Amino acid sequence: MGSFIIEGRNSLEGIVDIGGSKNAALPILASTVISGREYLLENIPDIEDVKDMLEILQDMGCTVQHDNGVALIDTRGLNTSQVPEKLVRKIRSSIILMGAVLQRTGNVEIAYPGGCEIGLRPIDLHLKGLRKLGVEIIEKSGLLVGKVTEPSGCEIQLDYPSVGATENIMLFAVGIPGKTVIYNPAKEPEIVDLQNFLNTCGYSVSGAGTGSIIIEGKKPENTDTVEYKIISDRIEAGTYLSAASSMKSKIYIRNIEKSHFKSITSIYEDAGCEIRETHGTIVISNQGRIKAVEKVTTQPYPGFPTDMQAQFMASMATADGISIIEETVFDSRYKHVPELQKMGANITTIGRVAVVEGVHKLYSAEVEAKDLRGGAALVIAALGAEGTSKINNIYHINRGYEKFVQKLQNIGAVITETKN
Numbered sequence: 001m002g003s004f005i006i007e008g009r010n011s012l013e014g015i016v017d018i019g020g021s022k023n024a025a026l027p028i029l030a031s032t033v034i035s036g037r038e039y040l041l042e043n044i045p046d047i048e049d050v051k052d053m054l055e056i057l058q059d060m061g062c063t064v065q066h067d068n069g070v071a072l073i074d075t076r077g078l079n080t081s082q083v084p085e086k087l088v089r090k091i092r093s094s095i096i097l098m099g100a101v102l103q104r105t106g107n108v109e110i111a112y113p114g115g116c117e118i119g120l121r122p123i124d125l126h127l128k129g130l131r132k133l134g135v136e137i138i139e140k141s142g143l144l145v146g147k148v149t150e151p152s153g154c155e156i157q158l159d160y161p162s163v164g165a166t167e168n169i170m171l172f173a174v175g176i177p178g179k180t181v182i183y184n185p186a187k188e189p190e191i192v193d194l195q196n197f198l199n200t201c202g203y204s205v206s207g208a209g210t211g212s213i214i215i216e217g218k219k220p221e222n223t224d225t226v227e228y229k230i231i232s233d234r235i236e237a238g239t240y241l242s243a244a245s246s247m248k249s250k251i252y253i254r255n256i257e258k259s260h261f262k263s264i265t266s267i268y269e270d271a272g273c274e275i276r277e278t279h280g281t282i283v284i285s286n287q288g289r290i291k292a293v294e295k296v297t298t299q300p301y302p303g304f305p306t307d308m309q310a311q312f313m314a315s316m317a318t319a320d321g322i323s324i325i326e327e328t329v330f331d332s333r334y335k336h337v338p339e340l341q342k343m344g345a346n347i348t349t350i351g352r353v354a355v356v357e358g359v360h361k362l363y364s365a366e367v368e369a370k371d372l373r374g375g376a377a378l379v380i381a382a383l384g385a386e387g388t389s390k391i392n393n394i395y396h397i398n399r400g401y402e403k404f405v406q407k408l409q410n411i412g413a414v415i416t417e418t419k420n
């Protein structure tokens with residue numbers, strides 16, 4: 001599964017170029033099947049989840065090329081409504097193919113999706129929304145089998161602003177007769193990016209990023225090649241910010257939309273990090289030990305993202321004082337805690353609350369990445385720790401971080417990847 005070997009206690013200095021957003025690229029790739037045409041997509045990150053999604057498209061008859069951040073995809077050859085089960089079970093975003101394939105073919109057969117194991121991840125809101133739009137869905141031998149019966153736009157009130165449910169409903173609703181309004185949708189920048197992509201394809205979607213999304217169902221007449229550039233990854237940027245906050249550093253983060261990043265930077269500013277913008281680049285300077293932030297609660301956008309909770313906890317592990325972190329989005333997203341404790345972190349969890357009492361120093365250890373962001377948190381902790389750490393199971397980390405070793409080396413980290 002591979003490991004990272006990290007020698008800690010070096011300062012970080014230099015430039016990091018942020019890649020395309022994992023959570024924007026994946027649903028956009030899924031939505032290329034809605035209509036059979038060619039797509040030229042820029043800023044597609046070179047990460048394991050993207051490779052899996054591209055393999056799914058290929059297995060279903062599409063042609064795919066991905067090199068140097070650019071993906072050229074032709075979905076005219078799609079020849080099945082069965083989504084390959086093994087790959088679906090590997091990644092979370094595969095479930096977004098449900099709405100997309102139903103839109104294209106009227107049928108779908110798909111397994112329950114995979115992704116990080118961070119607690120219960122039901123898809124009841126996806127299914128409820130699709131059923132309301134006229135899809136019959138049954139479960140057969142562990143697979144979801146869907147068939148479009150009487151498709152018609154309608155009003156859908158989401159009980160929770162689920163990112164995946166919002167995306168699935170959008171992808172099915174764009175091409176059915178009538179108007180669909182999603183109330184209480186997810187407001188993440190990745191949803192706005194999906195809206196912008198769909199509009200570039202000729203669909204009619206508005207309101208993403210606000211309290212309701214309006215979709216006027218239509219089939220675009222123009223089927224020319226769609227060219228689109230995916231937004232940059234605010235969580236990747238936040239991860240480098242988190243690393244910089246844990247040690248003496250001055251790093252320049254390029255290619256990031258500052259407005260998407262604000263809910264993350266504001267918390268690190270509260271911790272005493274100096275963050276400023278110059279000519280579109282974000283500069284982070286940290287001279288010494290940061291301060292604990294009294295209370296941080298993860299929330300749907302524009303709140304502090306759950307996908308930054310583990311990395312933030314790694315920063316707080318050596319901050320001056322006690323911080324309280326509450327994870328409200330997922331019910332079991334603290335698998336990194338016992339691993340951080342092996343490095344000397346003083347963390348206590350009570351249900352969804354973690355109390356982090358900052359220590360002066362962390363120590364090297366051999367630890368396991370249990371999920372993507374928890375794994376990134378261990379990298380951050382190891383970079384600031386005394387001695388040489390080994391992080392195993394880095395498959396989880398490579399699911400979502402492009403050229404992680406190279407980008408960290410570029411800013412002075414002493415890190416290598418080994419096969420075992």
Ligand SMILES: CC(=O)N[C@H]1[C@@H](OP(=O)(O)OP(=O)(O)OC[C@H]2O[C@@H](n3ccc(=O)[nH]c3=O)[C@H](O)[C@@H]2O)O[C@H](CO)[C@@H](O)[C@@H]1O
Binds near residue numbers: 093121126127300307
């Ligand atoms: C590929 C991708 O984009 N993944 C992101 C997406 O995951 P994902 O789309 O899975 O996250 P959701 O927003 O759907 O889930 C948030 C919460 O809603 C609950 N829920 C969700 C759907 C549903 O039908 N029923 C239900 O109860 C989940 O159990 C969870 O507690 O958004 C999460 C929340 O920002 C991020 O952490 C993930 O990185």
Ligand SMILES: C=C(OP(=O)(O)O)C(=O)O
Binds near residue numbers: 091117
């Ligand atoms: C939880 C995450 O990913 P996924 O939803 O793909 O498992 C994440 O990106 O932090």
